[in-house]
Amino acid sequence: xxxxxxxYYKAVDDLSSSSKERLxxxxxxxxxxxxxxxxxxxxxxxxxxTELKAVGADAETKELNDKKLxxxxxxxxxxxxxxxxxxxxxxxxxxxxxxxxxxKHEPFKMKEEDGKLFGRxxxxxxxxxxxxxxxxxxxxxSGVQFPVNVRFCxxxxxxxxxxxxxxxxxxxxxxxxxxxxxxxxxSDNYWLGTKKPCLTYGLRGINYFSITVSGPPKQLHxxxxxxxxxxxxxxxxxxxxxxxDSQGKILVPGIEKIIEPLTDEEKKLYDGIDYSLKDFNxxxxxxxxxxxxxxxxxxxMARWRYPSLSIHGISGAYSGDQTVTSIPPNVTGKFSIRxxxxxxxxxxxxxxxxxxxxxxxxxxSKNHLTVKLNDKGEWWRTDPQAQNFKAAVSATxxxxxxxxxxxTREGGSIPVTMDIQKGLGDKSLMLLPIGTTNDGAHGPDENxxxxxxxxGIKVLGAYLHHFATQI
Amino acid sequence: xxxxxxxYYKAVDDLSSSSKERLxxxxxxxxxxxxxxxxxxxxxxxxxxTELKAVGADAETKELNDKKLxxxxxxxxxxxxxxxxxxxxxxxxxxxxxxxxxxKHEPFKMKEEDGKLFGRxxxxxxxxxxxxxxxxxxxxxSGVQFPVNVRFCxxxxxxxxxxxxxxxxxxxxxxxxxxxxxxxxxSDNYWLGTKKPCLTYGLRGINYFSITVSGPPKQLHxxxxxxxxxxxxxxxxxxxxxxxDSQGKILVPGIEKIIEPLTDEEKKLYDGIDYSLKDFNxxxxxxxxxxxxxxxxxxxMARWRYPSLSIHGISGAYSGDQTVTSIPPNVTGKFSIRxxxxxxxxxxxxxxxxxxxxxxxxxxSKNHLTVKLNDKGEWWRTDPQAQNFKAAVSATxxxxxxxxxxxTREGGSIPVTMDIQKGLGDKSLMLLPIGTTNDGAHGPDENxxxxxxxxGIKVLGAYLHHFATQI
Numbered sequence: 001x002x003x004x005x006x007x008y009y010k011a012v013d014d015l016s017s018s019s020k021e022r023l024x025x026x027x028x029x030x031x032x033x034x035x036x037x038x039x040x041x042x043x044x045x046x047x048x049x050t051e052l053k054a055v056g057a058d059a060e061t062k063e064l065n066d067k068k069l070x071x072x073x074x075x076x077x078x079x080x081x082x083x084x085x086x087x088x089x090x091x092x093x094x095x096x097x098x099x100x101x102x103x104k105h106e107p108f109k110m111k112e113e114d115g116k117l118f119g120r121x122x123x124x125x126x127x128x129x130x131x132x133x134x135x136x137x138x139x140x141x142s143g144v145q146f147p148v149n150v151r152f153c154x155x156x157x158x159x160x161x162x163x164x165x166x167x168x169x170x171x172x173x174x175x176x177x178x179x180x181x182x183x184x185x186x187s188d189n190y191w192l193g194t195k196k197p198c199l200t201y202g203l204r205g206i207n208y209f210s211i212t213v214s215g216p217p218k219q220l221h222x223x224x225x226x227x228x229x230x231x232x233x234x235x236x237x238x239x240x241x242x243x244x245d246s247q248g249k250i251l252v253p254g255i256e257k258i259i260e261p262l263t264d265e266e267k268k269l270y271d272g273i274d275y276s277l278k279d280f281n282x283x284x285x286x287x288x289x290x291x292x293x294x295x296x297x298x299x300x301m302a303r304w305r306y307p308s309l310s311i312h313g314i315s316g317a318y319s320g321d322q323t324v325t326s327i328p329p330n331v332t333g334k335f336s337i338r339x340x341x342x343x344x345x346x347x348x349x350x351x352x353x354x355x356x357x358x359x360x361x362x363x364x365s366k367n368h369l370t371v372k373l374n375d376k377g378e379w380w381r382t383d384p385q386a387q388n389f390k391a392a393v394s395a396t397x398x399x400x401x402x403x404x405x406x407x408t409r410e411g412g413s414i415p416v417t418m419d420i421q422k423g424l425g426d427k428s429l430m431l432l433p434i435g436t437t438n439d440g441a442h443g444p445d446e447n448x449x450x451x452x453x454x455x456g457i458k459v460l461g462a463y464l465h466h467f468a469t470q471i
Numbered sequence: 472x473x474x475x476x477x478x479y480y481k482a483v484d485d486l487s488s489s490s491k492e493r494l495x496x497x498x499x500x501x502x503x504x505x506x507x508x509x510x511x512x513x514x515x516x517x518x519x520x521t522e523l524k525a526v527g528a529d530a531e532t533k534e535l536n537d538k539k540l541x542x543x544x545x546x547x548x549x550x551x552x553x554x555x556x557x558x559x560x561x562x563x564x565x566x567x568x569x570x571x572x573x574x575k576h577e578p579f580k581m582k583e584e585d586g587k588l589f590g591r592x593x594x595x596x597x598x599x600x601x602x603x604x605x606x607x608x609x610x611x612x613s614g615v616q617f618p619v620n621v622r623f624c625x626x627x628x629x630x631x632x633x634x635x636x637x638x639x640x641x642x643x644x645x646x647x648x649x650x651x652x653x654x655x656x657x658s659d660n661y662w663l664g665t666k667k668p669c670l671t672y673g674l675r676g677i678n679y680f681s682i683t684v685s686g687p688p689k690q691l692h693x694x695x696x697x698x699x700x701x702x703x704x705x706x707x708x709x710x711x712x713x714x715x716d717s718q719g720k721i722l723v724p725g726i727e728k729i730i731e732p733l734t735d736e737e738k739k740l741y742d743g744i745d746y747s748l749k750d751f752n753x754x755x756x757x758x759x760x761x762x763x764x765x766x767x768x769x770x771x772m773a774r775w776r777y778p779s780l781s782i783h784g785i786s787g788a789y790s791g792d793q794t795v796t797s798i799p800p801n802v803t804g805k806f807s808i809r810x811x812x813x814x815x816x817x818x819x820x821x822x823x824x825x826x827x828x829x830x831x832x833x834x835x836s837k838n839h840l841t842v843k844l845n846d847k848g849e850w851w852r853t854d855p856q857a858q859n860f861k862a863a864v865s866a867t868x869x870x871x872x873x874x875x876x877x878x879t880r881e882g883g884s885i886p887v888t889m890d891i892q893k894g895l896g897d898k899s900l901m902l903l904p905i906g907t908t909n910d911g912a913h914g915p916d917e918n919x920x921x922x923x924x925x926x927g928i929k930v931l932g933a934y935l936h937h938f939a940t941q942i
Binding site (some may be wrong): 186206208215216217218220221222223224225226227228229230231233234235237238240241242244245246247248280284285286288289290291292293299302303306307308309310311312313314315317318319320323324325327328334335336338363364365366367374375381410411412413 | 585609633675677679686687688690691692693694695696697698699700701702704705706708710711712713715716717718719751755756757759760761762763764773774777778779780781782783784785786789790791794795796797798799805807819834835836837838845846881882883884
């Protein structure tokens, strides 16, 4: 006899055309937050409200403090929550990246080809957002009782820094979203590769610095003044050279001490991960060989659980192709540190500033140094053994032929994750990706494999089921 | 009784209106070599030929190999040289810098105001070029016999790198210019300050390098790849930091050994030079204080007789104001070394390349390094005690109230000087400036003080006289 979940999966399959159609409609709306064409952003938010209401959710749009910003779509399902059931908060975003260059397909017209659904937003993040709506629809069609209460928060500014969302989440209205919530789930990242599902439990944070060295009041001729003045670019280069060595080792004293030590338990998390040196090299480019490590585990640890420091560039000095010979009077170097537990933004900033000031003192230069923190984002790392994750592991195994998903982290930041975690407090938050690393998010010909989209609907539905039925 | 030279000086004074008018006509022709409007360049060359012929010289224009380049004006005076007299080669240039921004005056319409003659080219180098023609006119008017044979070489590409001139000077036609010449004189630089004349006996050379470090085949995201790849910009910054210290000391091993030691005799040349720390600071800007040395002699030596190394910029990395977080795949740093006796271009290049390759090896990086010499120019240094200089010292004393001109060098390069010196072989070449450091050559409101222009004509004429009559 078919189980409830079998009925649900069958409903997902039966509805697959309708699910693709729904995604197609979403892709046609050009909700590019960087452009912020208000009519398109509103159209997209209204579309979501309509679709959510159609499946029986209670849905509405909420203004942000800055009323010109795209509204947040807030919804709950069932419309009348069942207080005997667990409650899950689900975040997604309905805005997309600008079209950009290089498309072979139409960016804003979904097309299925070679088993993939092409279109801007197909994987980032309209695919997952629409998938959640499809989950409700499939549960209804299957006749199986919806296992949990869900709250939806779909924002329209994620690709533009989630402006306004933290304030909204912190408002009385926003806090209602988190009231009596048992866990959170975000489907807005990707599998590590293309074949094996994963669940993500950590992201690195970032401290972005600029250091400015200034001296002469104007640009000087190096023939006339070279050798007789303190050159700001010389000092800047010396300071930048003291930040990190060629092997990627951060040279700022004190950083090492605030990195959480690697435990045997954590080390084990890397054991089964489906990742090879070839995967790493392939992700950089054909025949590339620029990696520091050969061991895939070391590569992943360097990316996920250790900090890194990258120098990004220098402004104020000549950056063209000519043989310009001037001495620039005022130059700024930029670098960022990707942070991990237990590095706090403040402590990292303090260590960097102190170190650079001490090193600059040693130069005995008449130039002036300013060290500035330009931007910051905290790391996020949660317990991958939480019930929330266990439910997703079971769901993944159910759908993807008993494959146990890799437990992964990411090297970059998804700032909104921290904001959602803040709202959740000590409740578990999980990133549950349904697309793959090759989907071309942000690039041309963005797509999601049809199988990932449809199985994604199944996994998300099964996750809710397992979360509800866990002891 | 008035001496011959008194008669000459009186003639210069009598002709001062006509001399200024001639300069005014020259300034009106927009012979900007960077624009190379052929009609204007031809007009200017033809104007010089006409003026030279009008005072009795044998003058013509000569095509360069590239016939589109402005022609060189070649002339001799007297038209029938007197083989019993000494012969002097005189170089100047009739092209000017582009107008640029910020003029209060009309750039191509000479105006006399506050004792200065304003207009593009007034001091660089139409003023001195026309002054030489005025010298001939004044000698004729005074009835005094012209003391020497002169050969003129006035080019039209100096502000654009003297393209084509070296080949011309090296051709059979060009070599005739130097045939039986006893000395050379170039009036195309400036006094060290505004009050005291100088004669210039040296220029620094330049080796301009670019070092490129490349690695990954494309730009990488520092969140995803930071810590797991060799970053080209990290390596480049480390290499650049090993070139020079904050105090201006060049760190390339071996350079120190090829710098000519300072002798007591050379040291004495700096004794009377009219230059103060205030002059130095003022030349940089109001209230500026970015100098390494307080002793004016040390400042001048650092500028003139010691090499310097300046880093000019980096291309290939982000140079804007945003908080961009990418890892650039291919970056190029640019720096130049100002060279002095006895550093040869080849030896400096060899030392730099070897050093950087060794330092790069030490990094143990998978990135790739290329060190390239982009441009070079040799230093020039001649004997300031030569008869050529002694004649100019006497001339300067005659005109400028017995002031003994400072013997100076310059920190920058004037590449054509080397080309002229090459043609002269072991004959003395001298730079005899008539304008001042504040004339604004290359900038807006370029000018030459009227007194410098008129006294310049006197000094140049007296120099020919003294050179002719020296024992």
